[in-house]
Amino acid sequence: MSRKPDPAPGSRPTLEAVAARAGVSRATASRVVNGGAGVRPPLVDKVRRAVEELGYVPNHAARTLVTRRNGAVAVIIAEPEFRIFSDPFFEQQVRGISRELTAHDSQLVLLWVEGPGDYDRIGRYLGGGHVDGALAFSVHNDDGLPSIIGRAQVPAVFGGRPGWPGASGTPGGPAVPYVDADNRGGAREAVRHLLSLGRERVAHIAGPRDLTSAMDRVDGYRDVLLDADPGLIAQGDFTEESGARAMAELLARRPDLDAVFAASDLMASGALRVLRERGLRVPEDVALVGFDDMTSISEATDPPLTTVRQDVEGMGRLMVRLLMRVLNGQETEPGTGSAPGSVITPTELVRRASA
């Protein structure tokens, strides 16, 4: 772990001065300054009074020394670089994370995974003591990343419900803190909306089979359409191009379809292009609902997309808050072993012109 704090300017009151004035040990003063957990309330009061009286400002370097933190967090996107830059989802999630980390005075360092060949190097980096924690997202079920993170023993929070073997959810698996949207509930709302418009043959363009977010949306679709023809479900991978391909497949199999629920706005946008090429009108001939509400897509398509909104930026912020709780918990209550609870955020149907 790095230990090169800048020397504090001589004019500033030190933590030692605070401890002396409060009549407590330096360790106790430091614990109070860093949250106060485990310190008896009368002592907390004394230290806080000393802090105020001396005008003590806990500078970052000193805080680093006390908390053994690097002041940096790794954000790991388990996707290749071309996907990261082409899908606005990642931009939004990174934006939320970036803002929240800045609020915690922690430096974001972004990493991504071009392929399994990168795991070793990423593991060494994470294990090298350069970051206080990791936020990982778009982790596919067969991904090597969770075990890399586990071996590096770096606290982590995941974006999206873990679906890999041994993760929480599996009986006996360790609790892995994560933040996700209510994918299943959102999908149910999308399909019910299409049915409420009188549509009878609702197709689904699904996301990757190895991402729980995609599978939860399929489950939501099936919750409402218990006996849907399997031919009404086509496979995509969340990209625009895959949405176009899936739409073409669906039209070949079921030319009578009158509605499509696509599991991402990017796929809906690809589907829209194919529908237009075939001379089918949206929503008159085929009603279309997306997922995400990436407004750079959903407001820009013609017609604009009805979609299921998830608060991607907000989820990014929540991931940071959860990680900070993990970090604080580890420091102030060692040995309790309880992971902070995960968070599922609500979704909301946003009606525009496409359905």
Next chain:
Amino acid sequence: MSRKPDPAPGSRPTLEAVAARAGVSRATASRVVNGGAGVRPPLVDKVRRAVEELGYVPNHAARTLVTRRNGAVAVIIAEPEFRIFSDPFFEQQVRGISRELTAHDSQLVLLWVEGPGDYDRIGRYLGGGHVDGALAFSVHNDDGLPSIIGRAQVPAVFGGRPGWPGASGTPGGPAVPYVDADNRGGAREAVRHLLSLGRERVAHIAGPRDLTSAMDRVDGYRDVLLDADPGLIAQGDFTEESGARAMAELLARRPDLDAVFAASDLMASGALRVLRERGLRVPEDVALVGFDDMTSISEATDPPLTTVRQDVEGMGRLMVRLLMRVLNGQETEPGTGSAPGSVITPTELVRRASA
């Protein structure tokens, strides 16, 4: 600096074994394994033979210990996150850097700058010994980043010719290694091409005044059109929206213009939209040339863009190679103080339909 190498598996031959077999010191063996500079050729041969005979594989952890490297390089883009994700230029540069760093078994960590409030934190991170070096690009002339990097004493290579006060180019300024394209030459070629088509009133949409790449392109335009009406130059900031605004300004000032050279493809794309809205045909009424050859733009516009190609991915790779030379130079020839030379890469006019 971090020093937590994984223990090497017991079955592997060690560097000590190599040194013993070669009959040299461990230090000499290590220098040979890490490049061999400063070691007499006969000793280099002995060590290399020992390496082969023993099947010694220099693992990364050992190499880190020897070279005092972290195996990570910070890529710092001096732009806010929304710009990074919306301009394909950054994706291409990052792609080149990423591939070359992977080839050097070094981990890329991406940082960016939302505003001056981030400098302090970035400085602490860079000074904390977490990375071996930094690659910085899109550094504006008044940017605080170069001095932050300087104070952190981390070896750095810049993307784009430095234009800040005190940088190389200024007499007496320190040599700052950088990689750039021949912006001025490329601009000259673009303008000459437009003249060769018989165009007589060639306008220019310029990039930000505080980036040397943009100013070099203005200079190239002026090199050819020595007495151009200043009203034929409009200011943009490399974004699509600014290209549209600049085009509207130009048409208001000089409705007789018959050609436009835009300093980026994104700005050319914005200009194209405005020309179309005004009912002007490209290239019949107004010929249009861009800069960059971001094919996701230049091949996708209608008509496709004639543009000045720069090898952005290749420049990213070159930045890494230059940094590696800086790092090796520092290790193997301490005290020489000579910075590796900077690199200017050629540009090339790519003719498509817009001019």
